[in-house]
Amino acid sequence: MTTVRATHLGSYFSQRHRIADAAHVVSKAQTQIASGKRILRPADDPSSMSRVLELKAALRMRQQERRNADDGQMWVNLADSKLQGAVEQIQRARELAVRAGSTVGDTERVAIAAEVASVRDGLVAIANTRHQGRGLFAGFATGHAVQQTGTVWGYQGDTGRVERRIGESEVVAVNVSADTVFGFAAGRDTFTMLDDLEAAILAGDVTPVNAALADMDQALKHVVTSLAALGATGNRIELGVDRIQESTGTLQSQLGTLEDVDLAEAIMHLQLGQTQYEAALAAFSRTSQASLLDFLR
Amino acid sequence: MSGFVSLRSALSGLYAAQAGLDTASHNVANAGNPAYTRQRVHTVSRAAAATPYGSAGTGVDVVAITRTRNAFLDGRLRSSLAGEGRLETLVGLLDGVEAALAEPNAGVTAALSNLWAAFEDLALDPTDPSARLAVLASLDSVASRFRTIAGAWDASATYAATQMSSSIAEVNGLLDEVARLNTQIGSISSGGPPNDLLDARDRALDRLATLAGVTVTITADGAARVSLDGLALVHDARTSHLSFDPSTGDVSHASGATVRPGGAIGGAHDFLTNELPELRTRLEALVTEFATALNTQHAAGFTSAGAAGGALFTFTPGAAAATLALTVTNPADIAAAASGPPVADYDAGNAQALAGLRNALAAGGGSQTLEGATRAVVTWVGQTLATVDTALASQLTVTAAAQHARNQAHGVGIDEEMVDLITFQRAYEAAARVMTTVDQALDTLINRTGVVGR
Numbered sequence: 001m002t003t004v005r006a007t008h009l010g011s012y013f014s015q016r017h018r019i020a021d022a023a024h025v026v027s028k029a030q031t032q033i034a035s036g037k038r039i040l041r042p043a044d045d046p047s048s049m050s051r052v053l054e055l056k057a058a059l060r061m062r063q064q065e066r067r068n069a070d071d072g073q074m075w076v077n078l079a080d081s082k083l084q085g086a087v088e089q090i091q092r093a094r095e096l097a098v099r100a101g102s103t104v105g106d107t108e109r110v111a112i113a114a115e116v117a118s119v120r121d122g123l124v125a126i127a128n129t130r131h132q133g134r135g136l137f138a139g140f141a142t143g144h145a146v147q148q149t150g151t152v153w154g155y156q157g158d159t160g161r162v163e164r165r166i167g168e169s170e171v172v173a174v175n176v177s178a179d180t181v182f183g184f185a186a187g188r189d190t191f192t193m194l195d196d197l198e199a200a201i202l203a204g205d206v207t208p209v210n211a212a213l214a215d216m217d218q219a220l221k222h223v224v225t226s227l228a229a230l231g232a233t234g235n236r237i238e239l240g241v242d243r244i245q246e247s248t249g250t251l252q253s254q255l256g257t258l259e260d261v262d263l264a265e266a267i268m269h270l271q272l273g274q275t276q277y278e279a280a281l282a283a284f285s286r287t288s289q290a291s292l293l294d295f296l297r
Numbered sequence: 298m299s300g301f302v303s304l305r306s307a308l309s310g311l312y313a314a315q316a317g318l319d320t321a322s323h324n325v326a327n328a329g330n331p332a333y334t335r336q337r338v339h340t341v342s343r344a345a346a347a348t349p350y351g352s353a354g355t356g357v358d359v360v361a362i363t364r365t366r367n368a369f370l371d372g373r374l375r376s377s378l379a380g381e382g383r384l385e386t387l388v389g390l391l392d393g394v395e396a397a398l399a400e401p402n403a404g405v406t407a408a409l410s411n412l413w414a415a416f417e418d419l420a421l422d423p424t425d426p427s428a429r430l431a432v433l434a435s436l437d438s439v440a441s442r443f444r445t446i447a448g449a450w451d452a453s454a455t456y457a458a459t460q461m462s463s464s465i466a467e468v469n470g471l472l473d474e475v476a477r478l479n480t481q482i483g484s485i486s487s488g489g490p491p492n493d494l495l496d497a498r499d500r501a502l503d504r505l506a507t508l509a510g511v512t513v514t515i516t517a518d519g520a521a522r523v524s525l526d527g528l529a530l531v532h533d534a535r536t537s538h539l540s541f542d543p544s545t546g547d548v549s550h551a552s553g554a555t556v557r558p559g560g561a562i563g564g565a566h567d568f569l570t571n572e573l574p575e576l577r578t579r580l581e582a583l584v585t586e587f588a589t590a591l592n593t594q595h596a597a598g599f600t601s602a603g604a605a606g607g608a609l610f611t612f613t614p615g616a617a618a619a620t621l622a623l624t625v626t627n628p629a630d631i632a633a634a635a636s637g638p639p640v641a642d643y644d645a646g647n648a649q650a651l652a653g654l655r656n657a658l659a660a661g662g663g664s665q666t667l668e669g670a671t672r673a674v675v676t677w678v679g680q681t682l683a684t685v686d687t688a689l690a691s692q693l694t695v696t697a698a699a700q701h702a703r704n705q706a707h708g709v710g711i712d713e714e715m716v717d718l719i720t721f722q723r724a725y726e727a728a729a730r731v732m733t734t735v736d737q738a739l740d741t742l743i744n745r746t747g748v749v750g751r
Binding site for chain 1: 328395398400401406411414421641642644655656668675680682683686697701704706709713715716
């Protein structure tokens with residue numbers, strides 16, 4: 001038998017096959033459009049999926065770096081504003097020293113000495129500023145950064161560097177310690193200088209009062225140096241944040257290219273699939289209607 | 298020699314037309330039965346009788362009603378069915394393996410990213426109890442993801458073994474059926490081939506191909522021989538059953554030899570002996586390297602109480618993914634500090650170092666990061682499934698073509714049967730007409746002869 005026979009089940013099976021194929025195309029396009037994703041599982045495109053996972057991990061890291069940077073910026077901003085205050089206080093102490101150096105009356109001297117004492121207390125309060133439950137200038141230590149034991153001022157913190165990772169391999173230290181800010185590390189601390197100044201003013205001794213001017217300049221230098229360091233750190237963090245944002249944008253667009261469905265293309269596929277599906281259905285209904293039976297009586 | 302011969306040949310014509318009508322009716326009745334093969338009536342003209350004026354035809358005989366079966370198309374379809382059965386089973390099983398990974402959104406890769414972030418959050422403030430709790434939760438989440446995957450893969454293995462053993466039970470049943478049909482078919486020696494028994498046997502052989510990819514040969518005397526790897530499963534009326542060892546996934550022949558079936562059983566067997574062990578080895582290596590890297594780095598740090606950090610995870614070597622468990626339950630026992638004792642409260646050096654493991658080449662024997670190795674496992678699963686999926690799609694097309702070709706040859710065409718019906722109806726009417734004509738002729742001879750002059 002060489003003629004091609006059209007059998008009842010044969011044509012039914014092949015039509016069913018064609019209808020199922022068309023329905024599959026439609027359902028795949030529908031899933032892609034509804035989810036907005038081109039690849040929904042690893043088998044859809046294994047190598048792209050690997051890259052998608054890598055990009056997602058990198059995005060998660062940028063998110064964390066942004067958190068780290070924001071946290072670091074808070075440390076730097078707070079320390080900066082506190083140290084600006086310290087600069088004002090020390091300048092005030094210097095003015096007071098200048099005034100006490102000229103001839104003044106006893107009552108005024110006592111008042112000036114009291115103000116010097118309050119400047120010192122203000123600076124102690126600044127040195128012991130707390131941030132997130134810990135000393136802003138105390139390194140890793142929990143307690144006060146600066147404390148007076150008897151008549152001796154001492155730095156109670158440690159040399160711990162509070163580090164924040166703001167890029168793949170960029171780590172910045174966001175703290176400065178009272179040790180350097182207030183001259184403990186340099187051997188003569190600001191608080192002892194102010195104690196000495198207060199004592200000299202009360203004693204009416206002009207020479208040590210004049211000598212204290214150099215002390216104040218030295219104290220100011222320590223604070224300003226730390227401020228400059230903080231400013232540089234702040235800049236690095238800002239640059240870091242810019243980089244994080246830029247990198248996040250790039251990663252997201254790469255992820256989109258890999259993962260997101262091209263809507264125009266998907267809709268075109270859907271329409272093609274629908275046309276194919278409807279054609280298969282129509283063909284089935286037409287061909288299954290015609291039969292020799294209709295023409296026999 | 299006379300009209301009586303013509304009556305007999307007209308009668309044979311009636312019988313032949315009757316057989317044709319019966320067969321067409323049987324065909325139409327089975328038009329929707331996929332296992333049915335269209336039947337045809339074979340007729341031969343009867344031996345002629347010698348007469349003085351030559352040989353005269355004496356009618357028609359129905360010699361047989363046969364199936365329009367084509368053994369080549371059977372063979373082609375059965376080998377496609379075996380391939381399809383194997384790939385379909387593999388795709389089903391690997392689908393489950395892939396789903397267990399829950400990538401890209403809820404898998405190990407996401408849990409690992411969250412873990413590194415949690416360590417960095419802890420580094421921001423190591424005294425924050427909520428940051429410590431978050432680290433514990435993230436560690437546990439990674440461990441439980443690994444355990445879930447191992448559990449789901451074990452479930453896939455159990456499912457594959459169950460599928461194999463029930464398919465093998467079905468195969469053994471089918472082998473018995475084929476042997477029984479062989480006996481029945483052999484015992485019918487006269488009256489043409491037992492078409493409907495042959496159809497039943499072919500249906501059983503198709504199913505055997507789908508399940509086990511067996512080889513079928515039909516002997517000259519019509520018995521079906523079924524074999525696998527050259528070992529006989531059905532030899533005439535004798536059967537050799539297959540047996541299955543769930544612990545090894547091996548299938549053996551009644552003779553004791555191990556056989557490699559194709560079809561659905563072969564798919565499950567491949568999964569149990571190739572794909573799954575490979576995946577388990579990769580996962581085992583990944584989990585071991587992950588746990589070892591974290592344990593080592595954690596042990597290098599100090600807890601807030603000043604004690605050296607112990608191991609974060611325990612696991613049983615050989616079943617690392619299934620047994621991976623977090624040993625640290627107290628948030629204060631996380632060794633966040635890098636130096637000690639005494640431990641500075643805000644020392645978060647080790648938390649930072651633990652977060653830094655993200656970039657460490659701790660996996661793949663020192664060639665990959667942990668995330669890279671995880672992605673490699675995901676890609677391997679995806680690649681394996683995609684390959685099998687593509688093969689299945691093309692196999693389905695091949696099977697559909699083979700099925701279509703066989704349906705075209707074996708199936709019933711309604712129009713064709715209608716034409717046959719009319720042909721045989723007319724033949725029947727014509728034979729009946731011949732009888733009437735002969736009857737009238739005889740009537741003339743018997744009743745009208747010799748009445749002249751009466």
